Amino acid sequence: MRYLVAVDGSEPSMDALRYAVEQAAATGATVVAISVVVPEQFFTGGDDPPTSYAEAADELVAEDVADAEEDAQRALDEAAEVGDRTGVEVETGMLYGEPVEAITEYADDESFDAIFVGHRGLSEEYEGLVGSTAKDIVGRATVPVTVVR
Numbered sequence: 001m002r003y004l005v006a007v008d009g010s011e012p013s014m015d016a017l018r019y020a021v022e023q024a025a026a027t028g029a030t031v032v033a034i035s036v037v038v039p040e041q042f043f044t045g046g047d048d049p050p051t052s053y054a055e056a057a058d059e060l061v062a063e064d065v066a067d068a069e070e071d072a073q074r075a076l077d078e079a080a081e082v083g084d085r086t087g088v089e090v091e092t093g094m095l096y097g098e099p100v101e102a103i104t105e106y107a108d109d110e111s112f113d114a115i116f117v118g119h120r121g122l123s124e125e126y127e128g129l130v131g132s133t134a135k136d137i138v139g140r141a142t143v144p145v146t147v148v149r
Contacts, residue, residue: 001029009075012118033079035072
């Protein structure tokens with residue numbers, strides 16, 4: 001058995017990792033933790049909509065990809081530490097793109113048996129959404145998904 005765990009540094013994602021590691025210890029499964037790099041975009045133009053493409057381009061600022069990669073690496077380092085503390089090896093890796101698509105396609109391409117996700121991640125905490133990424137993964141995945149609260 002191979003378990004894929006999506007981690008983003010949020011406590012719910014780390015809860016999902018700890019649960020997957022417990023299950024892996026009991027079943028002999030392997031665990032791979034992945035973090036999806038998604039640079040954030042910010043509109044700095046205030047409340048008024050841009051009046052031209054040039055104005056929009058000047059006022060839309062994307063977070064540097066290197067910053068997003070550093071955030072992802074911190075989450076992956078923490079995931080590896082969870083494995084070290086429990087004696088279950090946790091392989092780690094980064095994906096790039098839209099999280100739902102990247103996670104579900106990777107699970108299919110790499111023949112994972114199950115996906116584990118937290119009930120909400122960092123984007124949901126900041127945007128006030130309640131588990132939209134987890135819900136979309138459940139809807140799109142072709143393997144069982146465990147959503148951990």
